Amino acid sequence: xxxxxxxxxxxxxxxxxxxxxxxxxxxxxxxxxxxxxxxxxxxxxxxxxxxxxxxxxxxxxxxxxxxxxxxxxxxxxxxxxxxxxxxxxxxxxxxxxxxxxxxxxxxxxxxxxxxxxxxxxxxxxxxxxxxxxxxxxxxxxxxxxxxxxxxxxxxxxxxxxxxxxxxxxxxxxxxxxxxxxxxxxxxxxxxxxxxxxxxxxxxxxxxxxxxxxxxxxxxxxxxxxx
Amino acid sequence: xxxxxxxxxxxxxxxxxxxxxxxxxxxxxxxxxxxxxxxxxxxxxxxxxxxxxxxxxxxxxxxxxxxxxxxxxxxxxxxxxxxxxxxxxxxxxxxxxxxxxxxxxxxxxxxxxxxxxxxxxxxxxxxxxxxxxxxxxxxxxxxxxxxxxxxxxxxxxxxxxxxxxxxxxxxxxxxxxxxxxxxxxxxxxxxxxxxxxxxxxxxxxxxxxxxxxxxxxxxxxxxxxxxxxxxxxxxxxxxxxxxxxxxxxxxxxxxxxxxxx
Numbered sequence: 001x002x003x004x005x006x007x008x009x010x011x012x013x014x015x016x017x018x019x020x021x022x023x024x025x026x027x028x029x030x031x032x033x034x035x036x037x038x039x040x041x042x043x044x045x046x047x048x049x050x051x052x053x054x055x056x057x058x059x060x061x062x063x064x065x066x067x068x069x070x071x072x073x074x075x076x077x078x079x080x081x082x083x084x085x086x087x088x089x090x091x092x093x094x095x096x097x098x099x100x101x102x103x104x105x106x107x108x109x110x111x112x113x114x115x116x117x118x119x120x121x122x123x124x125x126x127x128x129x130x131x132x133x134x135x136x137x138x139x140x141x142x143x144x145x146x147x148x149x150x151x152x153x154x155x156x157x158x159x160x161x162x163x164x165x166x167x168x169x170x171x172x173x174x175x176x177x178x179x180x181x182x183x184x185x186x187x188x189x190x191x192x193x194x195x196x197x198x199x200x201x202x203x204x205x206x207x208x209x210x211x212x213x214x215x216x217x218x219x220x221x222x223x224x225x226x
Numbered sequence: 227x228x229x230x231x232x233x234x235x236x237x238x239x240x241x242x243x244x245x246x247x248x249x250x251x252x253x254x255x256x257x258x259x260x261x262x263x264x265x266x267x268x269x270x271x272x273x274x275x276x277x278x279x280x281x282x283x284x285x286x287x288x289x290x291x292x293x294x295x296x297x298x299x300x301x302x303x304x305x306x307x308x309x310x311x312x313x314x315x316x317x318x319x320x321x322x323x324x325x326x327x328x329x330x331x332x333x334x335x336x337x338x339x340x341x342x343x344x345x346x347x348x349x350x351x352x353x354x355x356x357x358x359x360x361x362x363x364x365x366x367x368x369x370x371x372x373x374x375x376x377x378x379x380x381x382x383x384x385x386x387x388x389x390x391x392x393x394x395x396x397x398x399x400x401x402x403x404x405x406x407x408x409x410x411x412x413x414x415x416x417x418x419x420x421x422x423x424x425x426x427x428x429x430x431x432x433x434x435x436x437x438x439x440x441x442x443x444x445x446x447x448x449x450x451x452x453x454x455x456x457x458x459x460x461x462x463x464x465x466x467x468x469x470x471x472x473x474x475x476x477x478x479x480x481x482x483x484x485x486x487x
Contacts, residue, residue: 089393168404
């Protein structure tokens with residue numbers, strides 16, 4: 001007997017899925033802003049070799065990039081309470097995402113900074129740019145412009161990776177999908193719809209980041225290199 | 227004359243039937259004659275039945291089987307079974323009794339008979355001993371961890387009052403970890419799972435708060451074995467009054483035998 005597809009029980013729960021999707025987007029937004037922020041700090045510290053922070057960030061980057069996200073998440077949610085640090089499941093999810101993205105973006109942005117020719121900094125000095133102006137227009141924005149596609153991909157990877165936060169009962173999109181599936185046992189239909197939603201979200205975020213890149217980052221970096 | 231003859235014939239036939247039935251299928255007599263009681267027990271379901279460090283089966287079901295064999299004054303022969311084959315083992319006559327954390331339901335009652343209950347088995351909301359929670363209403367404002375899709379999830383979702391936060395986790399281990407880490411106030415699970423926790427983490431020992439579903443366990447006996455069933459019930463009744471069942475419950479389930487068992 002062939003499997004009878006029935007999307008109705010899943011469609012009825014669309015509100016749950018959408019609420020989950022919205023929460024995933026919220027987690028990703030907070031995670032991306034603070035993660036990239038952490039990455040910028042880390043990249044500068046690493047690129048300029050500021051002691052002793054450079055070594056600390058080095059250990060942090062290696063530690064995070066060489067361990068599974070799920071284990072990092074479990075450590076924060078289940079492990080830290082033993083040390084008296086009690087945070088809720090969405091805080092743990094955001095924290096894990098920030099820490100994770102921070103490590104990857106440190107390395108991505110550092111590559112961008114190191115790709116800037118020294119001569120440009122000297123040129124900035126010759127033009128009597130202030131330290132802040134030089135930092136902003138000659139280092140940060142051009143560096144971000146060079147690695148923006150890689151950084152965008154990393155943010156999307158973190159968004160998709162947030163699916164595992166359902167493991168600590170963070171009620172994001174995967175949690176909603178698992179929940180619906182556990183009630184109506186319509187695995188194919190539930191996960192098909194969920195896949196579609198993730199795909200749309202990833203494409204949406206990429207478009208948004210491309211726009212941000214064109215509007216705020218590449219343009220000013222193009223301007224500064226003229 | 228014909229009438230009297232036929233009545234006599236009927237009486238003869240009836241007495242033949244009566245005497246024939248026990249001679250053919252009296253499980254109790256078979257056990258006594260054989261000198262061994264064959265019991266199907268679980269081997270992968272602690273604390274009801276598991277394999278001990280000495281490779282011998284141990285658990286509440288095994289102790290219950292030992293108790294019955296002792297009272298019947300016969301030797302005990304254990305057969306390890308799992309939850310899918312335990313009833314077929316009984317109905318095909320490979321064992322005399324099934325003592326395998328067997329719950330009662332109408333489908334099973336069509337196939338086999340059940341003794342009186344010998345141990346508690348239930349799903350409930352558990353929490354710290356000092357938490358003042360007695361009814362479903364007391365759960366308001368509390369956070370409860372539960373394994374998503376498990377029977378306790380379905381039952382809890384059905385009865386939970388407004389204001390209860392249910393945190394659903396992927397599997398039993400994460401559900402327990404969330405409770406032990408203090409990420410939730412309470413945990414919904416089976417009493418058996420709680421035994422495992424209290425053995426491993428005495429810091430946050432979960433105590434029974436609100437029962438969700440009661441499904442005590444029974445000894446399974448084949449249909450049409452009134453003598454054997456009566457004897458089992460009789461032994462269990464004695465064991466209940468003399469404290470043997472209480473002792474088993476304390477040993478394996480770490481809790482007193484419920485009064486309503």
